Amino acid sequence: MKRRISTAVAAAVVLAVTGCASDNDEPGGGGTTGPAVSYPVTVGNLTLDKRPEKIVSLSPAATEMLFAIGAGAQVTAVDDNSNYPPDAPKSELSGFQPNAEAIAAKAPDLVVLSNDTNKVVDQLTTLKIPVYLAASAVTLDDSYKQINDLGALTGHSTEAADTVRRMKDDIAKLVEGVPRRETKLTYYYELDPTLYSVTSKTFIGALFAMAGLENVADPSDADGKKGGYPQLSAEVLVKADPDLIFLADTKCCQQSLETVKARTGWADITAVRNGHVIQLDDDIASRWGPRVVDLVKAITDAVAKAPA
Known part of the structure; x- marks a missing residue:
């Protein structure tokens, strides 16, 4: 369960690109098309003296970012859960x-991580291996910052x-096209069959809020003690009777x-x-x-x- 929720927090977004985001459908792996970049380059506390050519990504989200911005050819290994794009060099490494x-x-x-489990950042730093920590995004701005940092x-x-500009433009167009209603539609977002969900305070929940939806899971974590990922009961769900x-x-x-x-009592939910x-798509x-644009598109299409 921890692994499942961790992946979701990592966005759950949790959050690929169809339709209006077609520019990102085929992530590039080639070299830069922009002006020559001079090194050293500093991002936060990390300084690289030269362009990295053997990048290891242990974050599926970061892997997608790297390929989307044209750095795929510099990626030599990704973790065992990085399955997009299909030609990413998957390895036995665990994120x-x-x-x-x-x-x-x-x-x-260069190693890109989404968490510091086992204090791996200190260990790699001791080995003189540069590390960029791309933690789970809390807002879209976090995602945009990580893409620009990479x-x-x-x-x-x-x-x-x-890439960031296209994402912003595509999301803005999708949200702008959502039909406005006098009464908000309600929704339930399911992370797994044990009824773990997300609230509007999470990265994923904020995307639904942009589309004008009301989250039936919000009352289950009103005090925030569940970190935005409450486990609901079947009784609560049936009573909430979500529209979506x-x-x-x-x-x-x-x-x-x-x-x-087929779940008991669920057939009568609106x-x-x-x-x-x-x-x-999980x-x-x-x-x-x-590819968060795809999630927004799925949301706005459902509302429409x-x-x-």
């Missing part, structure tokens, strides 16, 4: 339980800025309209009765890279199709 010795064996000149570090600042249900557990747990309808159960719903 959840990073092992400094195993990472060092790849002889990287652009600066890898010599792809221009491409990074273009979004499933972010279709890959991991094979959930669908049919499986939800979303289920009207067939407004949206099956999301990966897109849990990452905060460029819901009855007035």
Whole structure:
């Protein structure tokens, strides 16, 4: 359960690019098309004396960012959960339980992580291996900053800025096109079949709020003690009677309209009765890279199709 929620927090976003985001559908792996970049380059406390050519990414979201900005050719190894783009050089390395010795064996000149489990940052720093920590995004601005930071570090600042601009433009257009309603539609977002969800204070929840939706999970973590990821009860869900249900557990747990309808008491929920159960791609719903546009599109499409 911890691993599942961790992935979701890592965005859960959790949050790939179809339709209006087609520019990012095929992440590039080639060299920079912008002006020559001079080194050393400093981002935060990290300084690189030269362009990294052996990058190890232990974050699926960061892997997507690196390829989207054209730094894919510089990535020599990614963690075992980095499955997009399909040609990313997947390895046996773990982003959840990073092992400094195993990472060092790849002889990287830059390591990108999303967490500091096992104090791996200190271990790698001791080994003189540069580390960029791309923690789970809390806001879209966090995602944009990480993309720009990686652009600066890898010599792809221009491409990074273009990627961020496209993301902002695409999301703005999607949100602008959402039909406005006198009464907000309510929704339930499912992380797994044990009914863990997200509140509006999370990265994912904020995306739904942008589309004018009301989250039925918010009262379950009103004091914030559950970190924005409360576990709801079936009784609470049935009583809340959401207009829309979004499933972010279709890959991991094979959930669908049919499986939800089969749950005791769920067949009478408005979303289920009207067939407004949206099956999301787990990966897109849990990452905060460029494909977050796809999650926003799935949300806005669902709102547009819901009855007035």
